[in-house]
Amino acid sequence: MEIASYIFMTIGGLFYLLGGLGILRMPDTFNRIQAGTKATTLGAFTLLIGIGFNNPEWFPKLLLIIVFIAFANPIGSSALAKASYKSCDLPDNLVQDDLIDLFGGKEDGLN
Amino acid sequence: MKYVATFLVLFVSYIALAGINVQELLLGAIVSAILTVILAKHVNYTIDYRFPVKLLVFIFAYLPLFVWQLVLSNLAVARIVLSPRIKKHLNPGFVKISTDLKGDFAKLTLANSITLTPGTLSVDIDGNDIYIHTVYIKGETPEENRKNISAKFEKVLGVVFK
Numbered sequence: 001m002e003i004a005s006y007i008f009m010t011i012g013g014l015f016y017l018l019g020g021l022g023i024l025r026m027p028d029t030f031n032r033i034q035a036g037t038k039a040t041t042l043g044a045f046t047l048l049i050g051i052g053f054n055n056p057e058w059f060p061k062l063l064l065i066i067v068f069i070a071f072a073n074p075i076g077s078s079a080l081a082k083a084s085y086k087s088c089d090l091p092d093n094l095v096q097d098d099l100i101d102l103f104g105g106k107e108d109g110l111n
Numbered sequence: 112m113k114y115v116a117t118f119l120v121l122f123v124s125y126i127a128l129a130g131i132n133v134q135e136l137l138l139g140a141i142v143s144a145i146l147t148v149i150l151a152k153h154v155n156y157t158i159d160y161r162f163p164v165k166l167l168v169f170i171f172a173y174l175p176l177f178v179w180q181l182v183l184s185n186l187a188v189a190r191i192v193l194s195p196r197i198k199k200h201l202n203p204g205f206v207k208i209s210t211d212l213k214g215d216f217a218k219l220t221l222a223n224s225i226t227l228t229p230g231t232l233s234v235d236i237d238g239n240d241i242y243i244h245t246v247y248i249k250g251e252t253p254e255e256n257r258k259n260i261s262a263k264f265e266k267v268l269g270v271v272f273k
Contacts, residue, residue: 015185018185018188018189018192018193019188021192021193022188022191022192025192025197026192026197027197027198027201028203030203030232030244031201031203031246033232034188034230034231034232034244034246035188035191035192037226037227037232038181038184038185038188038227039185039188039189041181041227042181042182042184042185045181060127061127061128063127064124064127064128070223070227071223073227074222074223074226074227074233075219075223077226077232078222078226078232078233078234078235081232081234081244082234082235085205085234091203094203094204094205095202095203095204095248096204096205096206096248097204097205098205098206098207098242099205099207099234099235099242
């Protein structure tokens with residue numbers, strides 16, 4: 001049980017490491033947000049499950065935390081992405097931009 | 112009914128965090144009741160007699176798919192991040208896909224699922240359209256994109272949120 005717990009925690013830590021590396025290496029804002037969101041979500045899940053193996057009586061609380069993270073993390077990242085689309089210069093490597101229909105070009109943005 | 116739903120959600124969360132004994136049950140009930148009166152005019156979800164069935168479908172049909180996609184997504188991100196020439200794996204852009212799901216909560220769940228699947232991040236929702244940033248655009252037309260990104264979730268979520 002203890003070994004399983006430490007394995008899970010190590011995997012969680014590795015995903016966090018990958019997330020940080022992704023934020024460093026990705027070339028533009030939106031790809032960075034992508035790397036950050038996904039890796040930290042699964043990292044937090046496995047970390048919390050690992051803690052749960054070590055302390056089985058905490059499992060309901062940890063499950064609740066997982067549910068909250070599963071809701072809050074994607075919402076936060078999409079709010080970040082929307083705000084940076086409106087306020088920053090777009091990266092020049094975009095292949096397609098359908099969002100322009102919604103915000104009507106850059107002049108309606110925050111800047 | 113709205114009050115009952117809000118109260119149940121708050122009370123279950125409280126008990127899950129505080130543990131089960133008489134004092135906590137009492138205090139949890141009081142706190143949840145007060146919060147229900149304050150919050151109920153801001154919520155617009157409700158539960159009915161089919162809620163337990165929906166919850167079971169959600170847990171046993173949707174969650175495994177979701178967790179599997181989440182693991183795949185992380186492996187994809189890991190491969191991109193660890194590859195020496197990172198630009199080769201990127202073909203980013205914003206695409207628009209439309210959805211058939213009705214109801215705010217169904218759309219929220221779909222958007223969150225899309226965010227946590229490989230290479231996609233939902234940015235905004237406008238009516239039935241979800242705007243998505245993808246790391247690598249594969250499809251040419253909106254229909255192809257929809258098939259690649261959201262079709263498998265919509266099948267399951269369409270059953271859950273009818």
